[in-house]
Amino acid sequence: MDYTLEEFKHCDLLSVSGRIDSQTAPELAEALDDILDQGRYNIVLDLNDVLFISSAGLRVLINTQKQCKRLNRGEVVLARVPERIYEAMDLAGFIPLFEIFDDKVHAVGYF
């Protein structure tokens, strides 16, 4: 797994690539925690280049969403979710928990 972070005025864009499994999910959690630690709670997660997410990765997404939405201080939204990953999230009942955008522009513009 790799990621790049871009900081915008009203949100942070974290673009992730590769596999998010039990091995790499803790690295993603750390990257997200670093953003939260800066008091920034509006996050766009660009999943376009993610090849695989297991339940360990989904756990990170939901924990981050819980922290961001606490006290109404922000929100995690998803951009460019690959079809297979969307299907797994749908099975897991995740779709109602995240705003999902087809492209990064609309995701960043949401904040």
Added chain:
Amino acid sequence: MDYTLEEFKHCDLLSVSGRIDSQTAPELAEALDDILDQGRYNIVLDLNDVLFISSAGLRVLINTQKQCKRLNRGEVVLARVPERIYEAMDLAGFIPLFEIFDDKVHAVGYF
């Protein structure tokens, strides 16, 4: 000339295509005035699909920038300026007057 408008939380994205000349510049001016009339002064102008801009088009850009920046209420920024158009704007001394972004995401994220 054609355009599409997308309204985001902190800015409006106007994507223009075709020719901006003495014939079409008034249509662009009208589209921009419509945005300003709604009290919205943060505008991303996506020029990616613009084939040509004459001085009549440049006049519209600068007039809109003047109105937006008045009272510090906002700003016009440009996204994806084609090379030829960038060169003409450079010749005209326009580069210092506009923030220019390579992509729409960074332009929208600027606001």
Added chain:
Amino acid sequence: MSDKIKKTVTFPATYESLAAISKFVIAAAEAAGLSDKATYGLQLAVDEACSNIIEYAYEDLEAQGITCTCRVNDRSITITLRDEGRPFNPKDAPEPDLCSPLEERQVGGLGLYFIHQMMDEVRFSCESDGTNVLTLVKHRS
């Protein structure tokens, strides 16, 4: 029905192996001509099963191996995972929480849920020598 392809590899039972295990599964699925969607499902089921073996079956035991066998024939693709850890029958899966609002949502149980959703057959046995055998079968449609 005789297998057209049969391959076995033993991986160290650590999270570092998960990417290699996925690769092994994807290669078998592609050789079998499975669709993208079925391949992803197989990959997800095996990843969840192996993660559980590493996390729970071998928990505090000295980690050993996961032996992964892929068998492909005209009717199905079968993945067998063998470990020497604590036995666990995935029939004893807890119900996952798929509907609660965000604040109350628990993500435990999704792994086994994915395994059952993605596979057509899930069988567990513990052999007399203490080897656990998890058999995952995907029918070819």
Added chain:
Amino acid sequence: MSDKIKKTVTFPATYESLAAISKFVIAAAEAAGLSDKATYGLQLAVDEACSNIIEYAYEDLEAQGITCTCRVNDRSITITLRDEGRPFNPKDAPEPDLCSPLEERQVGGLGLYFIHQMMDEVRFSCESDGTNVLTLVKHRS
């Protein structure tokens, strides 16, 4: 030096013609093998000159035509624009404002500035029958 290509078209002197005039210029520039950059410059100069003829030369006169001739030879591409409006020598160009801060910036004069920047030669003559002839030449490098 004899011309390899020479084409003339008369367009109605209205802004609606600008796109067609550009097309005509681009076709000539492409036939001459000009670079993208030179083609754009030629297009810009001709568009500005024609806009001025429509706006100023024909201002309150009944709009007539703009006759546009493209000549291409090995050394240069030459565009001639003829109109029957008020004569104007583009040598009398005002200095454009290229540096003032935004609030004070005036955009008048950019049209003629572009014409002079983009072309290697700019000549104006008013013929005895009242026809204005603007000649724009771009050398081929």
